[in-house]
Amino acid sequence: MDRDTPLRIVFDLDGTLIDSAPDIRQAANTVLAREGVPPLDRDEVQSFIGNGAPVFVDRMMAARSLPEANRDRVLDAFLDLYETAVDLTTPYPDVIETLARLCADGHALGLCTNKPESPARAVMQHLDLDGFFDVVIGGDTLPRRKPDPSPLLAAFHALGQGAAIYVGDSEVDAATAEAAGIPFLLFTEGYRKAPPADLPHAARFSAWPDMPALLHYAHVR
Ligand SMILES: O=C(O)COP(=O)(O)O
Ligand SMILES: [Mg+2]
Structure with missing residues (x-):
């Protein structure tokens, strides 16, 4: 060539x-706090990134044993925060x-x-x-x-x-x-x-x- x-x-x-992991982590931890479970550390966040937001949320919910029934609410809340998650990136x-x-x-x-x-x-x-x-x-x-x-x-x-x-x-x-x-x-x-x-x-x-x-x-x- x-x-x-x-x-x-x-x-x-x-x-x-x-x-972008710091912004993704902040959005995730805001949602997890509302759900009443502990936050994700940086390594967890990084290991959950790669297959898109719905898979990220599935991995995050599994890691904090959140019930499947809350999935739509958790995903919507995460996507909502994701729209403006730019300041830490x-x-x-x-x-x-x-x-x-x-x-x-x-x-x-x-x-x-x-x-x-x-x-x-x-x-x-x-x-x-x-x-x-x-x-x-x-x-x-x-x-x-x-x-x-x-x-x-x-x-x-x-x-x-x-x-x-x-x-x-x-x-x-x-x-x-x-x-x-x-x-x-x-x-x-x-x-x-x-x-x-x-x-x-x-x-x-x-x-x-x-x-x-x-x-x-x-x-x-
Ligand atoms: O949002 C993700 O899970 C991954 O995003 P990427 O494809 O830009 O690495
Ligand atoms: Mg990538």
Whole structure:
């Protein structure tokens, strides 16, 4: 692949571009306090993130032995707070500079997250990340979410033609990329549970300035 050929690059959000666990934890603990059970610690929160808000709530309720009958109420309360959960979230170091460079180099950027689309857009706007992306697919944008390949394939489809690569932090992202037949770059500082070697990936990086050098792994699908 020619070094200067524009690519289609799609990114995961939570644990990849932004450290959002503090906001998710605050929303979760507000709901748990109302339910009269103890809060979640940071490790619990991180281990529950990855499969979207409904699965997060299921894991949180199971961890605090909340009755299944309260699920709709707990999920609604969590989603309500999630809409404005932006103040404790930060981009990982050098994310903004790297995205700006990739845009300046002519690449088409997209976002494919399991976070519901509305809170995803809210936090991206809050952190000035929204201008970089030509497409945003959230966990509730389509009938299925990751690890189903359809949201990732929809994101690439929206970006048009060109070699493709997906960048994420988790087992879910690696499985999604594999199912879609798209090469995967693993950011190792996010919310992954297993060691990096256990996840299928083309290459991995721990600091965002190192990511553009890995773009030669992109290929046409
Ligand atoms: O909201 C989640 O559970 C995960 O979000 P992500 O797909 O951006 O990592
Ligand atoms: Mg993630």
